[in-house]
């Protein structure tokens with residue numbers, strides 16, 4: 469099982485790498501890894517398991533955070549209406565997005581960053597993502613709200629981008645133009 473020991477931290481070169489597409493159909497090895505990534509998120513959100521294995525709660529995880537040069541990610545997060553968005557994706561791509569921006573008013577964190585970095589992270593309010601599911605089938609997701617923020621955070625990891633790269637240095641809490649808080 470994946471634990472915090474498997475997650476690379478700031479300074480690791482893979483966190484600043486534009487990662488490689490995964491061959492489709494996926495190999496059994498890549499399928500197993502992606503399944504473990506989703507299971508990590510479920511484990512991290514289960515109080516007993518998280519305490520037993522000292523897991524930080526996570527709503528998303530990208531393969532480069534495990535030191536893997538692969539474009540694959542998992543998200544496991546409820547939206548504001550309580551609908552669960554649980555996805556394990558190969559080669560995700562944002563194919564369109566809203567003009568309107570969105571952000572978490574409390575800012576963001578990262579399992580690969582062992583420090584607080586305060587500030588608003590400007591993102592798109594809504595995104596349409598094309599990807600391949602665990603079986604190698606093409607999927608198209610239209611996400612808004614918190615799930616949209618999470619998948620943008622994870623796709624950033626596939627491109628070597630950290631959440632704090634987006635924070636306004638002069639005024640970290642300046643609300644971005646034409647954007648709304650999603651939480």
Ligand SMILES: O=C(O)C[C@@H](Cc1ccccc1)[C@H](O)SCc1ccccc1
Nearest residue numbers: 525526527528576577578579580618621
């Ligand atoms: O490091 C990661 O990629 C996982 C992040 C994902 C994240 C996405 C959007 C906004 C904040 C974080 C972790 O989930 S950070 C820990 C966490 C857990 C629950 C809720 C918010 C943050």
Ligand code: NI
Nearest residue numbers: 577578579580
């Ligand atoms: Ni992160």
